[in-house]
Amino acid sequence: MSTACGAAANPASHFPKFHDYIVERTLLDMAEASGGGKELHLWRQQVQYTVGHTLNDYYSLTPKVRSQTPIQFLLERRWPPQSGAFLSLLHYWEVKNTISDALVRLVSSCHAGEVPFMLYEQWYVPVPELQMNLSIIFQLVWHSRSRGGGLNVQKFMVCGNEEVARGFIHMANVFCRKTFGTPPESVEIHYLMEGERRLYDGNAYTLEASLDYLRLLAVLNGERSSGCADCALKGESRNRAAENSLSRHLLM
Structure with missing residues (x-):
């Protein structure tokens, strides 16, 4: 996975970082807990990791090679072996x-x-109004084909979650306005297991509205960072490096 830091992406060192992946993981764990569980299922983490690597592998190819490469082949190379992470063998294949x-x-x-x-790049942008550096991982971003030439932002989630989607839209809005001076043209979120595609107008929220929303999310970022950011795979025999890689790069 590539990490990009352009001129506008250099964080002000005296601002704390606001990590999108920490907030997302906290929201997902909260949703799981409200449904009677304890934390995000390991199979979802593994599949999200696989999806991220597969899409990165695919779109790293040149368009000509990409057109001749079945994505199923790339997915097969990354897919986790059947294990106790899945609910059953039938669930694994489904x-x-x-x-x-x-x-x-x-x-x-x-x-x-x-x-x-x-393509799967992590960016930072200072947000002085919130006294923070927004750290966000973009999975896929495309130049728009429209005359305005804006940006189309894509996000892929194994299972849908409305709060995560809303949070991402606000973070993308703040990032694009602070970095490029304009909101994204659109934000497209895919819920893969549900087979749903959600398309949002990137100009749906003002900068002020998104800043207000990030103020609320900042509480989750702070709690997770100070409390259990290293517990992403609690109870599983995974080392810390694997946990951080899983959460940081491809959980979203």
């Missing part, structure tokens, strides 16, 4: 087939022949 079908539909209709503007 998830695998659903994700495979979703990715095939996605790449067959998504920006064929184009090169992404951003």
Whole structure:
């Protein structure tokens, strides 16, 4: 996975970092707890990690090579072996087939022949109003085909979560306005297991509205950072480096 830091992306060293992946993980754990669970299921973490690597592998190819490479082949190389992380062997195959079908539909209709503007890159931008550096990982960002030439931001989630989607839209709005001086043209979020595509107008929120929302999310960022950021795979025999890689790069 690549990490990008442009001129506008250098954080002011005296501001604390606001990590999108920490906030997202906290929201997902809260949703799981409200449903009677304790934390995000390990199979979802593993599949999210796999999806991220697969999409990165696919869109790292040149458009010509990409057109000749079945994404199922790349997915197979990354897919986790059947283990206790899944609910059953049947569940393992149901998830695998659903994700495979979703990715095939996605790449067959998504920006064929184009090169992404951003591909699994982490960016920082200072947000003086909040006294923080916003750290956000963009999975796929494309130049718009419209005359305005804005940015189309894509996010891929194994399972849908409205709070995570809303938080991401606000973070993308703040980032783009602070970095490029304009909101994204659109934000497109895919819920892969549900087979849903949500398309949002990037100008739906003002900068002030998104800053207010990030003020609320900052509480989650602070709690997770100081409390249990290193507990992403609690109870599992995983080392700290693997946990951080899983949460930081591909959980979202």
